[in-house]
Amino acid sequence: MDLKQLDLNLLLVFNQLLAERSVSGAARALGLSQPAVSNALARLRKAMGDELFLRTSRGMEPTPRATQLAEPVAAALQLLQGALRQDQGFDPATSSRAFTIGMTDIGEIYFLPGLMEALAEVAPGVTVSTVRNTAVQLKDEMESGHVDLALGLLPQLRTGFFQRRLFTQHYVCLMRQGHPLDKRRIGLREFSAAEHLAVVSAGTGHGVVEDELARQGIERRVRLTVPHFVALGHILAGTDMIATVPERLAQRMAGPFGLRWLAHPAPLPEIGIHLLWHARLHREPANQWLRQLIATRFGDG
Template identity: 65%
Template sequence: MELKDIDLNLLVVFHQLLVDRRVSKAASSLGLSQPGVSNALARLRRLTDDQLFLRTPNGMEPTPYAQQLAGPTASALQVIHAAINQKASFDPSTSKRAFTVGMTDIGEIYFLPKLMKEVARLAPNVSISTVRNTAVNLQDEMEAGHVNLAIGLLPQLKAGYFQRRLFRQQYVCMFRRGHPLDKKTVSLSEFSSADHVVVISAGTGHGNADEILGRKKVARKVVLTVPHYVAVGHILHDSDLVATVPERLAQALAGPFELSYIRHPAKLPEIAINLFWHGRFHKDPAITWLRSLIVGLHGEGAPD
């Protein structure tokens, strides 16, 4: 027997007969006629090839097979009923929801400290996992609901996705405090003459800065290339290297690593950092809550 062959209403009648043990009482409970309940029982008997209920002086007694079906059927109907009638609400103070957010290493450095502090305050039982936007098929994973939100410069997320602008930012020139370039302005010539660390952050959109510098024929003495931004703070703190990084990352690294940053001497375009979610989950109350929390903490106009 396949599920497509079963009318859900038949299972509702079956469950009510288990409760009431009389056709007349089950019909009254369901608001059906007695012939309607009898007809449903006859259809169920044909589908299951079992009598299901036997008439006795004490009412309709379930067969062993009916008793076997009783528990799973009741549980399934309860789940369906709860799903259909659940209210669109989310209580962060009691929820144990686990969220997954796609972001880069820059995102983890910049977004997570504030976010996790607020999650601990507002939703102590909620957990968050992060995945690299480039490590999974982000479009498929978000459509399937495995990744709930994504943050970054993600031009590949278009049809079927909602997005909310968090902020626009510039690229800056960053180095240790006391570096020869640690002054109000730096010329393009001084920038080019310095030793540079370059981050090849494939698939994130931040590679555009290096491409633009190349098109502008801005020469750099690149002495170190790394695949991510995680170690940049450590590297700059203990060297005379210079890095081109997004401004929000520079803000996050400056204090802990005693770094300075200035307006970039090359004219690089601003970049937009957006929050993305799939249209299937646009009204999911839990995801709506997390979106609002992120926007409140990191959107334009959010307090520092």
């Protein structure tokens, strides 16, 4: 079909329906009535010669044709929106912008205290929400503009994304102060014989380290396995278990939980932690500002 035959406002409705999977939800988000959105969808279906969305028990599911259109339509709308915002600039001191950042629980422990402190100083009206990198379709959420930035080791974000390395992660052994292995250095035999707390975090940098320990044939007496790092400090502080963790996480946890970290006895790879964003937000003033703030606060230079 020819673009001049299509009301471009219909693409806004299409993009919102993809995000909400609900006519009523799209209507609320767009500030329209439900009949207006239903009418727009009917016009879209006629113009495209496709149902585009089908009612299911899970909501309005896109057809293959709608899925095919999703990325180019979202990219075009974001490009137009970015162009319209270019001359507006971004004033952090007066902004009430809400940002969404993808990160792991390690990221929340390491980044959020410093980030929120910085925002309180220079952008008191700005708010932040986080989503787990592995709990959402991060690539799709960033392409659609629902997630502004992501932090971590995220090899799935390649085509269409920019990245900036913040620092390199080293891995260490973490344990309570006074632990039998609390000394200057531990060997592989002592490491293997100890009781371990293992964090299974597939799809993250830590998952790579776990795989490397297995590849080297290093056996451990794993007493407890958990899917995240949130409770790590509490558990290690009250037991004789040890854990393999990123050094910067160990630094954050050592003081509050009375822990100590030592050099790891195994030759483990270093993991690069990156700041990532979608190409369509590359020149968006608010996104540029937040990227620079994070890089200045946490980057190694």
